[in-house]
Structures are given as structure tokens and as C-alpha cells.
Amino acid sequence: MSTESKRTRDAADLQDLLAGMEEEIETAAVRNETHIETEDKLRRERDYAESVIDTVHEPLLVLDRHLRVENASRSFYDTFGVTDHATIGQFLYDLGNGEWNIPTLRHLLESVLPQQSTFRDFQVAHDFPSLGHRVMLLNGRTLLRSTPDTERVLLAIEDVTERKRIQDDLLRSNEELQRFSYVAAHDLRSPANTAFRDLQLLVRRLAGKLDEEESSILADAVESIQRLSALMQDLLALNDAGIAPQQPKLIPVKEPLEIALANLAHHFAESGATVTVSELPTLMADRTQLAMVLQNLIGNAIKYRREEDLQVRIDVVREGPTWRFAVSDNGQGFEPQYASSIFEPFKRLHGLKVPGSGIGLATCKRTIERFGGTIWADSIPGEGSTFYFTLPA
Numbered sequence: 001m002s003t004e005s006k007r008t009r010d011a012a013d014l015q016d017l018l019a020g021m022e023e024e025i026e027t028a029a030v031r032n033e034t035h036i037e038t039e040d041k042l043r044r045e046r047d048y049a050e051s052v053i054d055t056v057h058e059p060l061l062v063l064d065r066h067l068r069v070e071n072a073s074r075s076f077y078d079t080f081g082v083t084d085h086a087t088i089g090q091f092l093y094d095l096g097n098g099e100w101n102i103p104t105l106r107h108l109l110e111s112v113l114p115q116q117s118t119f120r121d122f123q124v125a126h127d128f129p130s131l132g133h134r135v136m137l138l139n140g141r142t143l144l145r146s147t148p149d150t151e152r153v154l155l156a157i158e159d160v161t162e163r164k165r166i167q168d169d170l171l172r173s174n175e176e177l178q179r180f181s182y183v184a185a186h187d188l189r190s191p192a193n194t195a196f197r198d199l200q201l202l203v204r205r206l207a208g209k210l211d212e213e214e215s216s217i218l219a220d221a222v223e224s225i226q227r228l229s230a231l232m233q234d235l236l237a238l239n240d241a242g243i244a245p246q247q248p249k250l251i252p253v254k255e256p257l258e259i260a261l262a263n264l265a266h267h268f269a270e271s272g273a274t275v276t277v278s279e280l281p282t283l284m285a286d287r288t289q290l291a292m293v294l295q296n297l298i299g300n301a302i303k304y305r306r307e308e309d310l311q312v313r314i315d316v317v318r319e320g321p322t323w324r325f326a327v328s329d330n331g332q333g334f335e336p337q338y339a340s341s342i343f344e345p346f347k348r349l350h351g352l353k354v355p356g357s358g359i360g361l362a363t364c365k366r367t368i369e370r371f372g373g374t375i376w377a378d379s380i381p382g383e384g385s386t387f388y389f390t391l392p393a
Contacts (some may be wrong), residue, residue, distance in 0.1 A: 062143075063153040067092045067109060070152065079159055081130060099128050108140060113153065117142045123160075135164040196225040248371075249287075253280040253316060256291035263295050267302045273310035280316055283323055283391060289367050290391075294327070296360040297387050301329035306382075322373065322390040330384040339377050364389070 059076035061069055072087050082096060092109075093101040104124045112119050118141045125135045137160050143152040199222045210218065261268070261275065268275075275298070294314075301312045308330070315326045334342065345362040368375045368389045379385035 059157040059159070061092070061155040061157070063092060063109075063155060065151050065153075067153070069095070076157070079157075080128075096128070096130060099126075099130065102126050105138065108138060109153065109155075113140055113142055133161070134159060135161045192225060192229045196222070196229055199225060247286050247288075248284045250282060250284055251287050251290075252282045253285075253290070256285070256287050257294055257314070259287070259291040260295035260298060263291075264299055264302065267299065271302050271305060271310055273302055273305065273312060276311070276313045278313075278315040278317075281318070281323055283393065285371065285391060289371075293364045293367055293389070296364050297327040300360065300387075301327065301331055301385075304385075305329070305331045318393060319390070321393055323393055325389050325391070326386055327388075328384065328386040333379040333381045333383055333385050335381055336379065339379065342377065343375065 057075060058073070059079045060071075060073040061076060062071040064070050069087050069090050069092060072084065077083065077087070080096070087095060093106070102124060104122075108119050108122060118139075120139050122138045123135065124138055125133070127133050137158040139156040139158075141154045143154055199218070203218060203222065206218070257277065257280065267273075298312055298314075302310060311330050313326075313328045315328070317324050317326075343361045343365040345359055365375050368391070372392050373390040375387070375389035377385060377387045
């Protein structure tokens with residue numbers, strides 16, 4: 001081969017090599033640009049996530065799969081009095097000289113979370129050396145990523161110490177109020193009954209000897225004492241509904257209903273009311289207390305009836321894990337805005353023109369809630385009402 005031909009071939013090979021290098025450089029540049037764009041995107045996403053975490057009112061921690069702190073919200077630092085330097089990168093249980101090494105928290109993160117991926121509103125009480133006693137609501141969730149190595153744990157910590165203190169204070173106050181009302185009602189019942197008997201005796205002895213005004217005054221006094229005696233009795237019933245031991249056992253609902261209807265027999269005869277009953281189940285309940293609830297609801301239907309014949313219907317249907325009771329009537333009804341307030345003690349929609357203390361429905365509510373159920377009402381004025389309550393199946 002001539003020298004010229006060799007030079008030509010070498011030049012061609014060099015040109016091909018340079019072209020290949022240029023192509024590789026261009027490809028590398030594109031890859032680098034893509035890599036830079038990806039890094040920028042990840043940085044923006046991380047900055048956004050961190051800004052969200054810092055904005056959240058609750059203390060938040062982001063943990064890696066080894067439970068080391070990757071990020072923490074500003075609220076966490078402020079609430080627990082720590083710095084980012086002493087937090088980021090630290091093993092959770094080592095934070096604050098081990099004050100986060102809480103057995104319940106360890107169980108949630110190491111046993112519950114791997115199985116369920118989340119836990120919600122788990123209450124934990126703990127004595128922090130630096131903060132004192134704290135009550136916290138913990139919420140945790142596993143943040144799934146493309147590989148197990150990139151999984152993260154989001155831990156939300158709500159300090160509810162003050163809320164719990166207020167709740168406990170209210171509970172104690174309520175218990176004290178219940179004890180006071182019981183003692184007051186119990187102690188006042190005896191003198192009220194004595195006054196009522198004395199007034200009845202006075203009415204008999206003075207029959208025909210008083211003028212119209214004096215007779216009216218005496219009748220008002222008798223009526224007032226009667227209302228007071230009924231109020232004392234209802235207060236005792238309301239208190240018993242909250243503290244009386246329940247004796248649940250498997251009973252046919254027919255039994256407490258028959259007790260309620262027997263106790264109301266005189267009122268049925270007087271009002272001409274009729275009762276229609278659906279098929280009734282057998283369930284776990286306290287016979288006496290369920291009879292009291294049914295008697296109150298049916299008795300109210302009779303008390304607040306209209307001029308036309310009263311019709312009361314009792315239906316019981318199964319709804320998942322509960323039995324739903326419905327006591328319906330075609331009576332006076334009430335305005336829908338009172339559907340909740342009528343279950344409050346002493347709430348009366350008809351004033352003194354209808355006898356009663358306004359405690360019956362409050363007693364029903366307390367009893368049903370102790371059974372583990374709920375109670376509510378619907379009504380159309382002038383057409384009737386339906387009172388619902390549920391009991392566990």
C-alpha cells in the first residue's frame with residue numbers, strides 16, 4: 001500500500017473516532033442535563049415536602065426504615081424543646097437522652113406498623129424528664145417507595161395533655177354533680193312526700209269550708225308538691241341510669257316490652273291508643289332497663305298525642321352488628337331543630353301544660369349509651385314522631 005493511501009485511511013479512521021467521541025460527548029451531555037433536571041425536580045419536591053411538614057400544626061417526624069429522624073416539623077421542635085442539630089439523623093429512641101424510648105411507641109412502630117401500615121389516634125401517656133407528664137395521640141403511616149430501602153415512616157404526635165386534663169376535670173365535676181343530685185333528691189323526697197300527705201289531709205278537712213280563691217291556692221300547692229315529688233323520683237332514675245349495675249343476659253325483647261305495656265295499661269285504656277309490634281328478636285340486654293326505655297318512649301307517645309286515635313308502632317330490624325329499634329306514633333310531633341336538645345335533662349317543649357319533669361328522654365339516652373348503642377329522633381309537627389335506638393346484636 002502506498003504511503004498516500006495509508007495516510008488517507010488513517011485520516012478516515014481518525015475522523016470516525018472523532019465523530020464517535022462527539023456523539024458520546026453529546027449523549028453524555030444529554031444524560032447530564034437529564035440528571036441535573038432530575039436532581040432539580042427531586043430538590044423541589046423535597047423542599048415542597050419540607051415546607052408542608054413545617055406548616056402542619058402538629059409535631060411531625062419523618063423516619064427512615066431504621067427509625068432514624070430524616071426530618072421534623074417546626075412544631076416538633078417548639079413543642080418538645082429540642083433543636084434540629086440534636087434531632088436530625090438521630091435514632092428515635094435516643095432522642096432527648098432516651099426519653100422517646102417508650103414501650104408503647106416501640107410496639108406501634110416495630111409490631112403494629114409493619115403489619116398494618118398505619119395506626120390512628122393511639123393515646124400514650126408518658127413522663128418526660130424535661131417536660132413532665134404528657135398525654136399524646138399518635139398517628140403513624142408507612143410511606144411506600146419503589147424499594148424497601150427507600151421506605152419512610154411518618155409519625156404525627158399531638159399533645160393532648162391540656163385537653164385530657166379538662167376532660168378529666170369535667171368528668172369529676174359530672175360525677176360530683178351526679179352524687180349531689182342523688183343525695184339532694186333522696187333527702188328531699190321524704191319531706192316532699194310528707195308535705196304532700198299533709199296537704200291532702202288539709203284538703204279533705206277543709207272541703208266546703210274555703211272560698212273559691214282559697215281552694216285554688218290550696219290546689220296549686222298540691223300540684224306543686226306533686227311536681228316536686230315527681231322531679232325527685234326522676235332525678236333518682238336519671239342518676240341510677242348512669243351508675244346502676246347492668247345485668248345483661250340473652251332475653252327475648254318481647255319480655256321487657258310486655259313489662260312496659262303492663263305498666264302503661266291504665267294510660268292505654270284512658271287514651272284508646274293501639275300498639276302494633278313487628279317481629280322481635282332475642283338479644284343481650286338488661287331486662288329491667290330496656291323495659292324502662294320502652295316505657296318512656298311509649299309513654300311519651302301517649303302523653304303527646306293528638307285528638308285523633310293514637311297509633312304506636314314498634315319495629316326492630318337488624319343492621320349489620322346492631323339491632324335498630326323504632327318507636328313511631330301519629331301524635332303531635334315537634335320541630336326538627338329540637339331533635340337533639342330533647343335528650344337533654346329538663347328540656348320541655350310543652351311547658352307546664354303537660355305533666356313531666358323533662359328527664360325521661362335524658363334517662364333513656366344515658367341507659368342506651370351504657371348498653372353501647374345510640375338514640376335519636378325524627379319528627380314532623382302535626383304528623384308524629386319516630387324515636388330510634390340501637391343495641392349491639
